[in-house]
Amino acid sequence: MLVKLSINGEKHEADVEPRLLLVHMIREVLRLTGTHIGCDTTHCGACTILMDGRPVKSCTMFAVQAQGKALMTVEGLEQNDKLHPLQEGFMAEHGLQCGYCTPGMLMTSYAFLKKYPSPTEDDIRRAISGNLCRCTGYVNIVKSVQYAAAKLRG
Amino acid sequence: MIPAAFEYHAPSTIGEATALLARLGEDAKVLSGGQSLIPLMKLRLASPAHVVDINGIAGLTYIREADGFLRIGGLTRESELEESELIQTRYPLLHDTAKVIADPLVRNLATVGGNLAHGDPANDHPATMLALGAEVVAVGTKGERRLPIASFFTGPFVTSLKPDEILVEIRIPTPAARSGGAYLKLERKVGDFATAAVAAQLTLGASGACDQVGIGLTNVGLTPIKATKAEAALKGKAPDEATIKRAAELAAEASEPAADLRGSVEYKKDLVRVLTARALRKALERAGR
Numbered sequence: 001m002l003v004k005l006s007i008n009g010e011k012h013e014a015d016v017e018p019r020l021l022l023v024h025m026i027r028e029v030l031r032l033t034g035t036h037i038g039c040d041t042t043h044c045g046a047c048t049i050l051m052d053g054r055p056v057k058s059c060t061m062f063a064v065q066a067q068g069k070a071l072m073t074v075e076g077l078e079q080n081d082k083l084h085p086l087q088e089g090f091m092a093e094h095g096l097q098c099g100y101c102t103p104g105m106l107m108t109s110y111a112f113l114k115k116y117p118s119p120t121e122d123d124i125r126r127a128i129s130g131n132l133c134r135c136t137g138y139v140n141i142v143k144s145v146q147y148a149a150a151k152l153r154g
Numbered sequence: 155m156i157p158a159a160f161e162y163h164a165p166s167t168i169g170e171a172t173a174l175l176a177r178l179g180e181d182a183k184v185l186s187g188g189q190s191l192i193p194l195m196k197l198r199l200a201s202p203a204h205v206v207d208i209n210g211i212a213g214l215t216y217i218r219e220a221d222g223f224l225r226i227g228g229l230t231r232e233s234e235l236e237e238s239e240l241i242q243t244r245y246p247l248l249h250d251t252a253k254v255i256a257d258p259l260v261r262n263l264a265t266v267g268g269n270l271a272h273g274d275p276a277n278d279h280p281a282t283m284l285a286l287g288a289e290v291v292a293v294g295t296k297g298e299r300r301l302p303i304a305s306f307f308t309g310p311f312v313t314s315l316k317p318d319e320i321l322v323e324i325r326i327p328t329p330a331a332r333s334g335g336a337y338l339k340l341e342r343k344v345g346d347f348a349t350a351a352v353a354a355q356l357t358l359g360a361s362g363a364c365d366q367v368g369i370g371l372t373n374v375g376l377t378p379i380k381a382t383k384a385e386a387a388l389k390g391k392a393p394d395e396a397t398i399k400r401a402a403e404l405a406a407e408a409s410e411p412a413a414d415l416r417g418s419v420e421y422k423k424d425l426v427r428v429l430t431a432r433a434l435r436k437a438l439e440r441a442g443r
Contacts, residue, residue, distance in 0.1 A: 130257025
């Protein structure tokens with residue numbers, strides 16, 4: 001089945017089997033490997049992408065469901081060779097160790113800060129509660145999001 | 155994990171969808187939010203030959219009050235319920251529930267209709283809707299049916315929906331003055347199913363007695379459970395501490411949990427007792443006792 005969609009503002013199309021998961025289309029057909037597959041069971045959020053602005057788990061959607069949708073992946077954060085404040089924050093505050101969960105953390109936080117530019121620590125913790133990190137203990141991830149929030153508010 | 159191959163259908167009207175379902179029969183599954191169905195398909199616990207994706211049907215996403223009912227469109231996402239000001243201010247029980255379903259990412263896709271139609275006793279909305287006395291509206295090739303929630307869950311993962319029917323709306327009677335509700339869930343971590351959870355909704359009359367009471371239990375039986383004896387213990391009575399305790403004990407007696415990694419039978423039954431009492435106290439506080 002022919003699926004047409006846009007990712008990070010760029011149009012793509014591919015002929016795929018209906019059972020192909022969206023994350024597999026993104027990684028293996030379109031070769032955008034920034035989006036990770038972690039648990040593959042809807043728990044960890046490493047595969048989080050934005051669909052029409054909302055963060056969703058791309059391992060729990062079929063590619064055919066993204067027909068005509070506007071997607072954004074971690075590759076879309078950097079603009080004109082400049083890191084997004086969230087990426088900067090994760091570097092500055094050591095928001096990652098192994099980095100596996102990071103693409104998902106970034107995408108969830110990106111959508112969250114668009115909606116809630118001045119979050120409390122509790123708000124941030126709730127927002128990322130569908131993204132698991134087994135390294136950091138979350139403390140530095142929260143700090144990274146706070147860094148980005150402050151920078152985005154200007 | 156790769157699901158078994160299937161044929162994909164994306165109808166754009168309810169009529170098209172029900173005609174497809176009638177033709178395909180038991181070989182087809184309806185895809186709504188997909189947050190239960192797709193994991194099951196990936197694990198190959200479900201291998202439908204046909205998937206009927208109803209997300210392209212317009213007009214099934216809404217939350218509004220009309221004609222004495224709160225009406226929730228079948229495709230309304232859990233996150234929309236969570237963010238709705240109407241739900242936050244008028245339906246605390248629903249808001250409590252939406253906030254603790256799975257995790258925020260899953261809630262962006264998961265639908266209220268799917269949470270009910272899946273018929274999973276571990277899902278959270280069934281208990282809530284039992285407590286609220288909701289009804290669901292189903293549309294099939296033979297027209298529309300209104301199904302009371304109390305008889306909707308007929309077995310584990312089985313509902314009274316017919317194979318050609320789609321759940322298009324949930325209707326909840328708008329609350330009378332001095333109504334309140336609460337949903338209390340114990341989960342091991344965000345995203346886990348409830349070890350146990352309790353939904354309580356009540357309305358106080360002029361005398362301060364409980365005019366209406368609804369109590370629903372999550373994940374402590376083969377189906378969602380309406381704790382009718384516990385409700386009867388409160389109905390028409392002043393909700394004092396002794397009455398709340400009695401109702402909580404009756405709710406625990408109504409539960410039929412199975413022992414698993416989340417706890418023993420005794421533990422879960424006692425949890426139902428504790429959560430019922432707490433949910434009732436919170437509901438009373440919100441009703442403005």
